[in-house]
Amino acid sequence: MCLAVPAKILIIHNDKAIADFGGVQREIIITLVKNDVKENDYVLVHAGFAIQKIDEHSFKDIVNTWRTLLEH
Amino acid sequence: MNSHNILRDKSLALKVAKYINERCSRDKYTIMHVCGTHEYTITHFGIRSLIPKVDLRAGPGCPVCVASPVNIDLAVKLSLMDNVLVTTFGDMFKVRGSKFSLMDSKGMGGRVSIVYSIHDAVELARRNPDLEVVHFAIGFETTAPSTAAMILSNPPENFSIIPTHLLIPPAMLHLLNLGEVRIDGFICPGHVSTIIGVKPYLGIACSKRVPMVIAGFEPLDVLIGVAMLIDMINNGECTVKNEYTRAVRFEGNVKALEFMDKVFKVSDAYWRGIGFIPNSGLELRDEFSMFDARVKFDVNVEADYNMPPGCRCGDVLRGLIMPWECPLFAKVCTPENPVGPCMVSFEGSCSIAYKYGGFTFH
Numbered sequence: 498m499c500l501a502v503p504a505k506i507l508i509i510h511n512d513k514a515i516a517d518f519g520g521v522q523r524e525i526i527i528t529l530v531k532n533d534v535k536e537n538d539y540v541l542v543h544a545g546f547a548i549q550k551i552d553e554h555s556f557k558d559i560v561n562t563w564r565t566l567l568e569h
Numbered sequence: 570m571n572s573h574n575i576l577r578d579k580s581l582a583l584k585v586a587k588y589i590n591e592r593c594s595r596d597k598y599t600i601m602h603v604c605g606t607h608e609y610t611i612t613h614f615g616i617r618s619l620i621p622k623v624d625l626r627a628g629p630g631c632p633v634c635v636a637s638p639v640n641i642d643l644a645v646k647l648s649l650m651d652n653v654l655v656t657t658f659g660d661m662f663k664v665r666g667s668k669f670s671l672m673d674s675k676g677m678g679g680r681v682s683i684v685y686s687i688h689d690a691v692e693l694a695r696r697n698p699d700l701e702v703v704h705f706a707i708g709f710e711t712t713a714p715s716t717a718a719m720i721l722s723n724p725p726e727n728f729s730i731i732p733t734h735l736l737i738p739p740a741m742l743h744l745l746n747l748g749e750v751r752i753d754g755f756i757c758p759g760h761v762s763t764i765i766g767v768k769p770y771l772g773i774a775c776s777k778r779v780p781m782v783i784a785g786f787e788p789l790d791v792l793i794g795v796a797m798l799i800d801m802i803n804n805g806e807c808t809v810k811n812e813y814t815r816a817v818r819f820e821g822n823v824k825a826l827e828f829m830d831k832v833f834k835v836s837d838a839y840w841r842g843i844g845f846i847p848n849s850g851l852e853l854r855d856e857f858s859m860f861d862a863r864v865k866f867d868v869n870v871e872a873d874y875n876m877p878p879g880c881r882c883g884d885v886l887r888g889l890i891m892p893w894e895c896p897l898f899a900k901v902c903t904p905e906n907p908v909g910p911c912m913v914s915f916e917g918s919c920s921i922a923y924k925y926g927g928f929t930f931h
Contacts, residue, residue, distance in 0.1 A: 499711040499760040500606055526688055528718045529825045541816055545686025546715040549763035555814040560575055567584040
C-alpha cells in the first residue's frame with residue numbers, strides 16, 4: 498500500500514508532470530513537491546502523486562561508507 | 570539511476586550480514602518493522618536466513634489489513650445504493666468487512682471502480698455529475714497528503730471520501746505500551762518517513778528507550794538498517810538514525826505535512842486486530858465535513874466485528890506470531906481463499922509469507 502516507485506520527471510505542466518518509469522511514461526501529480534523539483538529530477542511516486550525528490554547521490558555515499566568499513 | 574544494482578550487490582550484502590552476525594552478542598535480537606514493503610523485501614530476498622540471531626518481526630504495516638471493518642461495511646452499503654460509485658485502491662477491493670468486500674458488492678450489482686490514484690476518483694466525479702463518487706481513502710501518512718491535496722483542490726460537489734487514514738508512530742508507541750512482545754529496535758517505514766521525517770519517532774525512541782532506523786526497501790537498505798540497529802542496541806543508543814537518506818529528510822515533506830494539517834484533525838482510531846489506538850487516525854476538519862461520506866449519506870452500519878474463527882491475523886499484526894504459526898496458514902487460508910485480512914492484501918504478512926516464504930539464502 499505504501500509502495501512508491503522512482504520515476505524521472507520529463508515535462509512539468511503546472512501541478513502535473515509526465516514521468517518516465519523505466520521506459521513507461523505516465524502522468525503524475527507533483528503538487529506535494531512542486532517547488533523542489535525540475536525536469537530530469539527523480540521523484541518517488543505513490544498512488545499517482547510524487548511524494549519526495551530522490552537524492553541520487555546519497556545512496557552511493559551510504560553504500561560506499563559500508564563498503565569501506567567492511568573492507569578494513 | 571542504477572541504485573537497484575548497487576543496492577542488490579550480493580557480495581556486499583553477505584559482508585553486511587557477517588558484520589551483523591559477528592556483533593550479535595546475545596542469542597536473540599527482536600527487531601520490528603511496520604511496513605508491508607519491508608516485509609516483502611525481507612521475505613522475498615531471504616534476509617531472515619542470513620541473520621539467524623535477529624528475529625525480524627512484522628508489525629501492523631499494512632493499512633489494508635488493519636482497516637476498520639465498519640468503514641468497509643459502509644463502503645459496501647454505499648456501493649449498493651442508487652447513483653453511488655465507490656472507488657478504491659486495488660488492494661482494498663477484496664478485503665471483507667463484517668461480511669462482504671467491495672468485490673462481493675460488485676458481484677451483487679454494486680458500483681465499484683478500482684483507481685490508481687485519488688486524482689482519478691475526482692476525475693470520475695467530474696465526468697459523471699449525476700453520480701455520487703465516494704473514495705475509500707485508506708493509507709498511512711504516505712497516502713494521506715494526496716487525499717488532503719485533492720480535498721484542497723476544490724473537488725466537485727458529488728465527490729466525497731470515507732476517511733480511513735491511519736498514523737504509524739502512535740501504533741508503534743501503542744505496541745511498546747502493550748508490552749506483549751519484546752522489541753529491541755524498530756525499522757521505521759521508509760515511505761511514511763518521506764512525509765513525516767525523523768522527528769515524530771524521536772520522542773518515542775527516547776521515552777521508551779528503543780533505537781530506531783529509517784530504512785529503504787532494497788535488500789542492502791534493510792541489512793544496513795539492521796546492522797545500524799544492532800550497533801545501537803549494543804551501545805544502548807536510543808535515538809533515531811536515517812539509512813534512507815536518498816528520500817527521507819529530517820523535516821520530512823513540509824508541504825505535504827501542511828496539507829495534512831489543513832485538512833485533517835487527529836483522532837483515536839480502530840485498528841483491526843489491535844483495537845483502538847489513541848491519536849492514530851485522521852478525521853476531516855469541520856470545514857471539510859461536506860466531503861465526509863459518513864456525514865453526506867445518512868447510513869448506519871453496526872460496529873460489530875470479530876476476526877473469523879481460528880484466524881490469528883490480530884496476533885500477526887501485533888508481532889506476536891509469524892504467519893506460519895497460525896493454524897489456518899496455507900491449510901484453509903491461502904491467497905486464493907483468504908480467511909483473514911493479512912492473507913488478502915498484497916502487503917499482508919501472511920500473503921507475502923505464502924508467496925515468497927521459505928527461501929533460504931546459501
